[in-house]
Amino acid sequence: MVSRRPRLLHTATLLTAGDTHLAEDLVQAALTKLYVAWPAFQRADNPDGYVRRVLVNALIDEKRRVWRHRERSMAVLPDVAGAVPAGAGVAGEAVKQALRELPPRMRAAVVFRYFYDLDVAATADALSCSEGNVKSQTARGLERLRAALPTFSSQGATP
Numbered sequence: 001m002v003s004r005r006p007r008l009l010h011t012a013t014l015l016t017a018g019d020t021h022l023a024e025d026l027v028q029a030a031l032t033k034l035y036v037a038w039p040a041f042q043r044a045d046n047p048d049g050y051v052r053r054v055l056v057n058a059l060i061d062e063k064r065r066v067w068r069h070r071e072r073s074m075a076v077l078p079d080v081a082g083a084v085p086a087g088a089g090v091a092g093e094a095v096k097q098a099l100r101e102l103p104p105r106m107r108a109a110v111v112f113r114y115f116y117d118l119d120v121a122a123t124a125d126a127l128s129c130s131e132g133n134v135k136s137q138t139a140r141g142l143e144r145l146r147a148a149l150p151t152f153s154s155q156g157a158t159p
Helices: 005-015 020-036 038-043 047-064 066-070 089-100 104-115 120-127 131-148 150-154
Strands: none
Touching: 005 020, 005 047, 005 104, 020 038, 020 047, 038 047, 047 104, 047 120, 089 104, 089 131, 104 120, 104 131, 120 131, 131 150
């Protein structure tokens, strides 16, 4: 797990649309769940898929927490240095904001399909849903992203 933690954190950061603090929390929750379910993880045919599923479930659990709804987001956090990767600029922030607007499962479908280039079957496995559900969630997610990013959509770039 030590060698896979950076990749887990990267995946969690994408799933949280750039919220690095929440991504850290998700990775910790996922690692705890994996520790508790270690025998099941060892028996898994696809360990990477198993971990992706645990991360998505942790994200959904986190979004359901009552106290999360009382938190107020701030545009600028004083203790975060370099929250936006170099070169991401306005486009990167616009994409992150558009991703934040998507529901967690829809965001996960888009992230797995387009950021990780997983096929429909692997994404369905990671989300524990049908392939048809992945297709519809992805289509709706892309539709919402195009609506939220009209400048980038008109230039021929697909979010």
